[in-house]
Amino acid sequence: MRRPTIVDIARVAGVSKGAVSYALNGKPGVSDRTRQRILDIARDLGWAPSGPARALSPGGRVGAVGLVVDRPAPALGVEPFFMQLVSGIETELTAAGVDLLLHVTEDQAEELAAYRRWAAERRVDGVIMVDLRTDDPRVAALEELPLPAVVLGGPEGVGGLPCLHSDETAAMREVVRYLAALGHRRIARIAGPEGFRHTRDRTRAFREAAGEAGLAETRTVYADYTGEAATRATRRLLALAERPTALVYDNDLMAVAGLGVAREMGVDVPSRLSIVAWDDSVLCGLVRPSLTAVVRDTVACGREAARMLLGRVEGEAVASRQAPPGELHPRASTGPLAP
Amino acid sequence: MRRPTIVDIARVAGVSKGAVSYALNGKPGVSDRTRQRILDIARDLGWAPSGPARALSPGGRVGAVGLVVDRPAPALGVEPFFMQLVSGIETELTAAGVDLLLHVTEDQAEELAAYRRWAAERRVDGVIMVDLRTDDPRVAALEELPLPAVVLGGPEGVGGLPCLHSDETAAMREVVRYLAALGHRRIARIAGPEGFRHTRDRTRAFREAAGEAGLAETRTVYADYTGEAATRATRRLLALAERPTALVYDNDLMAVAGLGVAREMGVDVPSRLSIVAWDDSVLCGLVRPSLTAVVRDTVACGREAARMLLGRVEGEAVASRQAPPGELHPRASTGPLAP
DNA sequence: CGTGAAAGCTGAACCGGTTAAGAACGCGGC
DNA sequence: GCCGCGTTCTTAACCGGTTCAGCTTTCACG
Numbered sequence: 001m002r003r004p005t006i007v008d009i010a011r012v013a014g015v016s017k018g019a020v021s022y023a024l025n026g027k028p029g030v031s032d033r034t035r036q037r038i039l040d041i042a043r044d045l046g047w048a049p050s051g052p053a054r055a056l057s058p059g060g061r062v063g064a065v066g067l068v069v070d071r072p073a074p075a076l077g078v079e080p081f082f083m084q085l086v087s088g089i090e091t092e093l094t095a096a097g098v099d100l101l102l103h104v105t106e107d108q109a110e111e112l113a114a115y116r117r118w119a120a121e122r123r124v125d126g127v128i129m130v131d132l133r134t135d136d137p138r139v140a141a142l143e144e145l146p147l148p149a150v151v152l153g154g155p156e157g158v159g160g161l162p163c164l165h166s167d168e169t170a171a172m173r174e175v176v177r178y179l180a181a182l183g184h185r186r187i188a189r190i191a192g193p194e195g196f197r198h199t200r201d202r203t204r205a206f207r208e209a210a211g212e213a214g215l216a217e218t219r220t221v222y223a224d225y226t227g228e229a230a231t232r233a234t235r236r237l238l239a240l241a242e243r244p245t246a247l248v249y250d251n252d253l254m255a256v257a258g259l260g261v262a263r264e265m266g267v268d269v270p271s272r273l274s275i276v277a278w279d280d281s282v283l284c285g286l287v288r289p290s291l292t293a294v295v296r297d298t299v300a301c302g303r304e305a306a307r308m309l310l311g312r313v314e315g316e317a318v319a320s321r322q323a324p325p326g327e328l329h330p331r332a333s334t335g336p337l338a339p
Numbered sequence: 340m341r342r343p344t345i346v347d348i349a350r351v352a353g354v355s356k357g358a359v360s361y362a363l364n365g366k367p368g369v370s371d372r373t374r375q376r377i378l379d380i381a382r383d384l385g386w387a388p389s390g391p392a393r394a395l396s397p398g399g400r401v402g403a404v405g406l407v408v409d410r411p412a413p414a415l416g417v418e419p420f421f422m423q424l425v426s427g428i429e430t431e432l433t434a435a436g437v438d439l440l441l442h443v444t445e446d447q448a449e450e451l452a453a454y455r456r457w458a459a460e461r462r463v464d465g466v467i468m469v470d471l472r473t474d475d476p477r478v479a480a481l482e483e484l485p486l487p488a489v490v491l492g493g494p495e496g497v498g499g500l501p502c503l504h505s506d507e508t509a510a511m512r513e514v515v516r517y518l519a520a521l522g523h524r525r526i527a528r529i530a531g532p533e534g535f536r537h538t539r540d541r542t543r544a545f546r547e548a549a550g551e552a553g554l555a556e557t558r559t560v561y562a563d564y565t566g567e568a569a570t571r572a573t574r575r576l577l578a579l580a581e582r583p584t585a586l587v588y589d590n591d592l593m594a595v596a597g598l599g600v601a602r603e604m605g606v607d608v609p610s611r612l613s614i615v616a617w618d619d620s621v622l623c624g625l626v627r628p629s630l631t632a633v634v635r636d637t638v639a640c641g642r643e644a645a646r647m648l649l650g651r652v653e654g655e656a657v658a659s660r661q662a663p664p665g666e667l668h669p670r671a672s673t674g675p676l677a678p
Numbered sequence: 679c680g681t682g683a684a685a686g687c688t689g690a691a692c693c694g695g696t697t698a699a700g701a702a703c704g705c706g707g708c
Numbered sequence: 709g710c711c712g713c714g715t716t717c718t719t720a721a722c723c724g725g726t727t728c729a730g731c732t733t734t735c736a737c738g
Binding site: 003046048049050051052053055056060062063064073076079082083086087090094099100101102103104117120121122123146226227228231253256257259260263264282283285286287288290 | 342385387388389390391392394395399401402403415418421422423425426429433438439440441442443456459460461462485565566567570592595596598599602603621622624625626627629638
């Protein structure tokens with residue numbers, strides 16, 4: 001039994017397929033009586049519009065958007081950020097009957113190739129770009145392609161693309177003040193890749209907040225969000241003569257790694273070392289001591305980004321927006337230094 | 340500047356669009372000279388085939404397959420299994436120029452609706468189904484739909500669908516023997532949802548292996564892969580008068596949660612309690628003590644499943660296969676009981 | 679030199695929708 | 709009775725490919 005088409009409906013209803021199309025799309029051109037009859041027949045036949053056919057029509061939409069994730073695969077699995085983001089994006093897309101294409105790449109060249117292929121082959125109506133970098137070549141590429149795009153990150157360096165950016169200054173200030181209030185004077189930060197835009201933003205915010213709080217020595221070392229890199233970085237930091245008494249990690253996975261290193265080196269958390277994770281997930285609540293974390297509503301970010309993209313796909317002018325700021329959720333991994 | 344089409348190529352080459360189609364698809368019907376000329380022109384114009392147009396042609400493929408993930412969203416984020424699976428699937432799909440549609444649902448009804456919509460609207464050429472349950476209603480639904488499908492799990496209860504199943508008996512036996520050899524007599528297992536097919540399989544394997552090893556008392560309690568459920572279950576187990584001395588968790592996230600509970604209750608791991616995680620991820624190596632785990636090559640499973648599905652999409656008869664068995668990787672969370 | 683077959687290419691139909699242009703019809707106004 | 713107009717519907721083109729039937733041209737073979 002073949003998929004029913006509008007021609008089948010037209011035959012049963014005794015009208016032309018043009019009339020059926022008008023009726024099904026709620027456009028004027030058919031009487032209410034006829035429209036209802038056609039809708040009934042369509043329901044009875046179990047008709048659903050063919051995606052490819054719709055897309056092929058002049059001005060037609062594909063009904064799908066793409067997301068490329070370019071991070072090392074092993075880390076990805078345990079990186080809660082992405083699935084939360086995807087979950088939020090999906091919520092909004094599903095409501096609009098739009099599908100999500102997910103692509104995992106090894107490097108940025110592959111990512112660019114994916115965008116180009118999607119545009120050339122008309123696989124998607126638009127894309128959401130994440131992990132904005134400084135002087136990101138993807139921005140120029142996406143601006144050239146006939147492919148609506150929304151950037152997660154910014155607000156600078158996104159060219160003419162609408163972006164959903166987050167101001168992390170406030171959260172960073174909260175973190176630094178909190179740690180300073182606990183008595184910490186030497187705070188170090190284990191950051192994400194230096195090339196990422198939001199990494200830089202946080203580094204600047206970190207330096208400024210430390211200055212405000214009157215902390216002399218702050219230090220940021222760059223890692224890549226993986227446990228191994230964080231492990232190495234933490235070992236080095238804790239081996240310093242004047243070792244830091246508080247560590248701020250750019251994601252929760254690295255914070256867990258840091259916790260493990262502290263344990264292994266016999267540095268008690270939190271009496272000798274405080275640990276803060278940026279980005280919360282169930283993980284932070286499961287390890288012991290549970291991890292103090294900066295909580296961002298990643299699901300909401302995903303939803304908002306999806307909404308923005310759907311707007312752009314419809315041809316609306318979409319303004320850049322600010323995502324809700326993160327908040328510090330203190331748990332057991334931070335505290336005053338033992339005397 | 341519009342996307343170039345084969346008509347544009349035809350015009351430049353001075354041939355009909357039929358000839359261009361033959362040339363571009365490597366089909367006979369054009370001379371080698373003409374074919375080369377057409378290929379050159381296509382390259383110069385930056386031509387790429389339109390996905391929707393290809394799909395619309397009689398017998399055409401959409402060039403995409405779908406994956407629905409039906410698990411609680413917060414757990415998903417930190418569940419390494421899925422991203423590893425996706426990563427493996429993607430590798431194989433990318434090589435074939437096929438895209439992946441990912442859909443996250445709240446319940447099984449939504450999942451079924453997604454399959455039906457994908458089939459009715461021709462959004463995908465096939466789907467990979469995961470988390471097989473006992474008497475799974477999705478099997479019958481997928482058998483009725485004109486939608487090639489491959490099941491992860493089995494080998495029974497998949498109807499006529501080809502499946503990639505894993506025999507976990509061997510790995511389970513290895514785990515139980517190992518723990519028994521360390522001196523453990525009371526082993527408990529914190530499992531995934533009872534409705535999942537592989538949960539049942541493991542439960543049976545667990546009971547059998549325990550019998551073989553001469554262990555009197557084994558116990559399986561069911562959780563849902565989330566940290567909270569595992570936390571509750573572990574608390575209850577460790578509060579028993581005759582508490583188990585070894586715990587086997589059905590995924591790594593729950594094992595991490597269990598480790599936290601042990602710590603909180605002052606039960607030292609591994610001298611008083613051994614912990615084994617089923618499914619390895621970076622997480623297992625990051626927490627302290629690092630977690631002994633059963634390692635399965637999830638990426639390879641994803642690749643194999645994708646290969647099987649691509650075969651089915653091409654109309655080949657695809658036989659069910661067995662996935663490579665898991666292996667025990669002992670780390671620091673298991674050991675002999677302290678005297 | 680005639681003939682048959684193969685090679686190389688064209689024209690047109692087809693997939694399943696959307697949409698612009700136009701036809702048929704009823705109706706009110708003059 | 710005729711005109712103009714709005715409603716309702718039909719016709720046909722179009723999107724960008726694939727593929728089948730058929731038409732030339734070439735060429736080997738008897």
